[in-house]
Amino acid sequence: MTYSAPSIPAAGLRLHFNENTGGCSPAVLAALRSIAPTDTSFYPDYAQVTAAAERYFGVPDGWVQLTNGLDEGLHVAAQAAGRGRTNAAAVIVEPAFEMYAACGDAAGLREIHIAPNADFAFPLQRILDAATADVRLINLTDPNNPTGLAIPPGAVEAIAAARPETLVLVDEAYAEFSGRTLIGPLLDLYRNVIVGRTFAKAHGLAALRVGALVAHPDALAPLRRLLPPYSLNICAVRALEAAFGDRAYLDAYVSQAGSSKRLIYDFCDARGIRYWPSEANFVLLRLGHDAGATVAALAARGIYIRDKSSAPGCDGCVRITAGVVDHTRACLTALEDILASRGR
Numbered sequence: 090m091t092y093s094a095p096s097i098p099a100a101g102l103r104l105h106f107n108e109n110t111g112g113c114s115p116a117v118l119a120a121l122r123s124i125a126p127t128d129t130s131f132y133p134d135y136a137q138v139t140a141a142a143e144r145y146f147g148v149p150d151g152w153v154q155l156t157n158g159l160d161e162g163l164h165v166a167a168q169a170a171g172r173g174r175t176n177a178a179a180v181i182v183e184p185a186f187e188m189y190a191a192c193g194d195a196a197g198l199r200e201i202h203i204a205p206n207a208d209f210a211f212p213l214q215r216i217l218d219a220a221t222a223d224v225r226l227i228n229l230t231d232p233n234n235p236t237g238l239a240i241p242p243g244a245v246e247a248i249a250a251a252r253p254e255t256l257v258l259v260d261e262a263y264a265e266f267s268g269r270t271l272i273g274p275l276l277d278l279y280r281n282v283i284v285g286r287t288f289a290k291a292h293g294l295a296a297l298r299v300g301a302l303v304a305h306p307d308a309l310a311p312l313r314r315l316l317p318p319y320s321l322n323i324c325a326v327r328a329l330e331a332a333f334g335d336r337a338y339l340d341a342y343v344s345q346a347g348s349s350k351r352l353i354y355d356f357c358d359a360r361g362i363r364y365w366p367s368e369a370n371f372v373l374l375r376l377g378h379d380a381g382a383t384v385a386a387l388a389a390r391g392i393y394i395r396d397k398s399s400a401p402g403c404d405g406c407v408r409i410t411a412g413v414v415d416h417t418r419a420c421l422t423a424l425e426d427i428l429a430s431r432g433r
């Protein structure tokens with residue numbers, strides 16, 4: 090399959106991509122302005138920025154592989170899982186980020202989709218049942234996109250222990266918002282587990298394309314063989330170094346996201362709208378049969394949210410990015426007007 094990203098509006102309030110709606114740290118912009126002519130004409134060195142990433146994640150030397158966005162990490166994980174194997178399969182737990190299926194398809198993996206349980210409860214037993222000998226990759230997301238729900242404690246360990254020969258990729262794109270991570274002793278104990286991280290969401294570096302794979306070096310070795318030597322450009326390198334140096338900016342944005350989620354919860358509670366408490370920077374809510382019309386009505390006002398009705402288990406649902414509080418208020422004010430016009 091081919092991943093089809095939503096259209097990018099020329100202007101308006103973008104609350105449909107889970108982006109950092111406040112932009113990057115001013116330190117990032119200063120670092121980009123300081124790039125010299127030879128910085129762009131020489132191949133970049135990654136030693137300094139990789140060491141900074143290892144400090145950020147609190148892991149030893151050799152445990153971080155920076156990638157051109159987390160998407161590149163997803164691609165090489167799928168390629169490594171299928172390399173040299175016939176009938177290799179990947180497990181995808183629905184609802185899921187569409188890139189898992191796109192990467193599996195590109196790598197020639199047979200896909201096993203685990204349908205969601207009622208109310209999106211984590212389907213641990215069905216994952217274990219599906220993980221036959223042909224399964225070489227299990228894609229997990231913590232917290233999930235689009236639900237924002239956490240994987241229960243101990244579930245990843247149970248999956249990794251049941252299939253030690255299978256790569257378990259845990260996508261932690263929203264870990265800065267959840268405040269949780271599997272990065273730590275677990276990665277030494279279960280060397281088939283790799284954690285994927287991105288600096289697109291909380292750090293505001295989506296357009297610069299920088300992500301990371303974090304794992305024991307033994308787990309990273311097969312993936313590193315598939316990566317080109319210079320996939321990260323100098324702008325991404327300098328931006329990431331600067332972003333690591335501005336913790337106050339990161340903390341402030343994460344705090345705003347938390348406040349925005351509470352505004353969305355209060356809005357839904359007051360109107361009897363079903364939603365799922367989220368550990369990420371977005372909220373999934375169920376508007377019902379007119380979800381698509383509501384998304385279109387907001388778009389007509391220059392406010393963009395994501396219609397997730399076609400995702401498994403998400404009929405009638407929309408997803409709203411929770412970032413800058415003023416942006417959230419503007420979205421909810423417009424949404425209230427639209428719903429009121431329909432007598433809701």
